[in-house]
Amino acid sequence: MDASEKLLLSLYKELKSEMTENILPFWMNQAYDVKTGSFFGQILHDETVVDVSTKGAVLNARILWTFSAAYNETGETVYLEFAEKAYQYFSTHFIDYQNGGVYWALNADGSISNGRKQIYAQAFAIYAFAEYYLASGEQDAILLASELYGFIEKYAFDPERNGYIEALSCEWEALEDLRLSEKDANEPKSMNTHLHILEAYTKLFEVWKDDDLGTSLHNLIQIHTDKILSAQNGHFNLFFDMDWNPKSKHYSFGHDIEGAWLLTEAARVLGVKAVTEKVEHLAVKMAGITLREGIANDGSLYNEGESAIITDYDRHWWPQAEAIIGFVNAWEISGNPEFLNAASSAWQFIKSHMRHPSGEWWWLVNERYEPDLTQDLAGAWKCPYHNTRCCIEIMKRVSRHFKSNKQELLKSLTE
Numbered sequence: 353m354d355a356s357e358k359l360l361l362s363l364y365k366e367l368k369s370e371m372t373e374n375i376l377p378f379w380m381n382q383a384y385d386v387k388t389g390s391f392f393g394q395i396l397h398d399e400t401v402v403d404v405s406t407k408g409a410v411l412n413a414r415i416l417w418t419f420s421a422a423y424n425e426t427g428e429t430v431y432l433e434f435a436e437k438a439y440q441y442f443s444t445h446f447i448d449y450q451n452g453g454v455y456w457a458l459n460a461d462g463s464i465s466n467g468r469k470q471i472y473a474q475a476f477a478i479y480a481f482a483e484y485y486l487a488s489g490e491q492d493a494i495l496l497a498s499e500l501y502g503f504i505e506k507y508a509f510d511p512e513r514n515g516y517i518e519a520l521s522c523e524w525e526a527l528e529d530l531r532l533s534e535k536d537a538n539e540p541k542s543m544n545t546h547l548h549i550l551e552a553y554t555k556l557f558e559v560w561k562d563d564d565l566g567t568s569l570h571n572l573i574q575i576h577t578d579k580i581l582s583a584q585n586g587h588f589n590l591f592f593d594m595d596w597n598p599k600s601k602h603y604s605f606g607h608d609i610e611g612a613w614l615l616t617e618a619a620r621v622l623g624v625k626a627v628t629e630k631v632e633h634l635a636v637k638m639a640g641i642t643l644r645e646g647i648a649n650d651g652s653l654y655n656e657g658e659s660a661i662i663t664d665y666d667r668h669w670w671p672q673a674e675a676i677i678g679f680v681n682a683w684e685i686s687g688n689p690e691f692l693n694a695a696s697s698a699w700q701f702i703k704s705h706m707r708h709p710s711g712e713w714w715w716l717v718n719e720r721y722e723p724d725l726t727q728d729l730a731g732a733w734k735c736p737y738h739n740t741r742c743c744i745e746i747m748k749r750v751s752r753h754f755k756s757n758k759q760e761l762l763k764s765l766t767e
Contacts, residue, residue, distance in 0.1 A: 356689060357753070359696055363676075364750040366699065371743035374711035376422060379415065379736050380434055382710065390441040391415055393460060395730040397723070399710055406465045407458045408732035412442050413476035418736045420483040425744045432487055439484050443496065446477070451523050452503050457732070467522030471508045472532055472545045474500050478552035482559050497556050501565060504549065513595055515541050515575055516549055533733070539591040539599045543580050547588075547611050550576065554618040566622065573618050573627060576611065577634060585660070586641040602658040605646035606671025609653070609678030612638040613745075616681055632685045639682035642675070643694055651697025652705075655716075666724075669713040669734075672702050673742035680749055713739055 353361075382399065383391050391412060393405035419435035422428070445462045446454050448469075454477045456466040481497035484490060507524040508516045517540045518530035531538050532545065550572045557565050579596045580588050587603035588611055612635040619631040646654050646662075653671040655664035675698040683691035705721045706713045708729060715727030715734055728734045 356683075356692055359692060360750045360753060363680075363696065363699060363746050366703075367676075367743040367746045371422065371740055372426070372428075374707070375713075375736055375739055375743070376419075376431070378711040379418070379730075380430070383415075383730050384434070384437070388441075388460075388462070389437060390445075390462070391438070392730065393732070394728055397708075397714075397725045397727060397729050399729060404460050405731070406460065407462075409446050409454050409456055409458075409470075409473040410476050411730075411732050411735050412438065412446060413454075413473065413480040414735040414737035416442055416480035417476070417483045418740045420480065420487040421744050422740060423487045424483065425747055435484055435487055438480075439488070439490070439493065442477070442480070443492070447496065448522065453500065453524070455522070468527065469503075469507070469520045469522065469524055470532060471504060471516055471518060471520075472548055474504050474508075475545070475548045475552040478504075479548070479555050482552070482555040485559055494560060498560060498562070501553070501556060501568075505564075505568065510541075510594065514571070515579070515592075515596065516546060517594075518542060518545055537591040537599060540594050541592040541596070543588045543590050543607060543611075546572065546575060546580060547607065547614060550618055551614050554614070554621050558621050569618060569622055570624065570627065573615060573622065573631065576615055577630065581634065581638075586638060587657075602656050602663055604656055604671075605642055605653050606655070606668065606674050608638055608646070609642045609671070610674035612636075612642075613674075613678045613681035616685070635678075636682050636686045636688075639678055639691060642678070643690065647675075647694065647697075650701055651694070652701040653698065665719050666716045667701070667705070667718075668716040669706055670738035672698055672706060673738040676742050677745045680746060684749065684753075712736075 383395060385392050390407065392401050392403060393407040394402040396402065416435060416438040419431045419438060423431035423435055445458055448455055448467065453469045454473050455464055456468045456470050456473055459465045478497045478500045481493040485493040504516065507520055510517060518532065519527050521527055529538060530540055553565060553569045553572060557569050582589050587608055589598040589600065590603065591599040593599055615631045616635045619628040645657060645660060648654060652667045653675045654662050655666045655668055655671065657663055676695045679691040679695035679698065705717050708714050710729060712729055714723040716724050
């Protein structure tokens with residue numbers, strides 16, 4: 353066993369433990385509300401539950417995906433039980449059975465707080481339903497996912513200039529304010545929404561081989577490589593007008609490295625050799641740029657940059673998780689040990705600075721490694737999706753690496 357394989361096994365064991373002993377127990381024991389059969393909408397940094405908070409569609413879809421994926425990877429029935437709880441609440445309360453689609457947010461009692469159809473949220477619901485279908489075999493889940501795909505294509509796709517608009521009203525009509533959050537630019541198209549439609553369509557196509565969906569997925573890959581990815585600097589542009597003119601100059605290191613591996617996965621599921629070859633080349637290139645420009649001396653990933661200068665030095669929780677997957681993905685393609693070492697360094701940083709005493713991770717720490725106490729431990733944007741997915745992806749990839757020698761893997765994991 354060489355040094356790379358020893359490192360892989362170490363990552364496997366430690367990340368599996370992180371998921372099963374730290375992250376998921378928090379969401380099962382502290383974030384689940386037994387009284388309502390749902391998950392709390394907000395938990396503060398000190399573990400105070402805000403039980404009157406609204407419940408976001410993104411948070412709840414990500415929770416459904418998380419427990420479904422954890423069950424699919426481990427076979428532990430407790431995760432399926434929580435996936436079922438999340439599915440029942442989401443399918444009962446978040447689906448707009450009159451107009452179609454997913455509401456953006458609910459009040460704490462389950463009534464509608466904001467019925468707008470943010471396409472980002474529709475995508476995460478597809479992602480979650482497809483994963484839950486794999487876990488449970490629930491036919492209604494795949495039916496809901498396919499219906500949401502149809503709504504996105506019918507109402508959000510731009511047939512003239514390609515791509516997808518950001519948001520529509522509850523009745524799928526035009527809006528003036530299209531922003532996903534207050535910090536986002538009010539532009540009709542964004543990298544972020546397209547990236548997560550890509551993610552959702554990839555998972556859906558994995559379980560539902562619909563020809564039109566395959567065409568949509570292929571098109572989304574091309575949108576990312578030909579319109580969103582900047583040929584000048586190798587980063588994703590973030591916001592665009594209807595004609596795909598970039599409307600921002602800064603870039604997000606976390607989205608770059610996340611997008612690199614999500615594009616690789618999309619190409620793998622699509623199964624077109626020429627597309628896979630193109631995407632793998634770009635994924636390694638993007639990972640290399642992230643490694644050169646976005647990694648601090650401590651192995652962590654900075655938040656944002658512009659013109660090869662760091663503009664946000666904070667270390668947010670989710671880019672650290674995505675860095676591990678993205679760098680392992682680049683190592684798998686290229687064999688360059690620098691990428692595997694970078695993934696290991698990112699994990700060492702997380703262990704040292706990102707872990708919250710509850711088992712979850714801090715939202716962010718600054719350059720002095722001080723956590724931001726104004727940010728949620730759980731909330732509309734703080735969820736178990738990025739860090740749990742990091743653990744699951746590494747477990748999958750290490751298992752795949754040792755596929756030809758399962759006995760060696762099992763022996764090593766029990767030593």
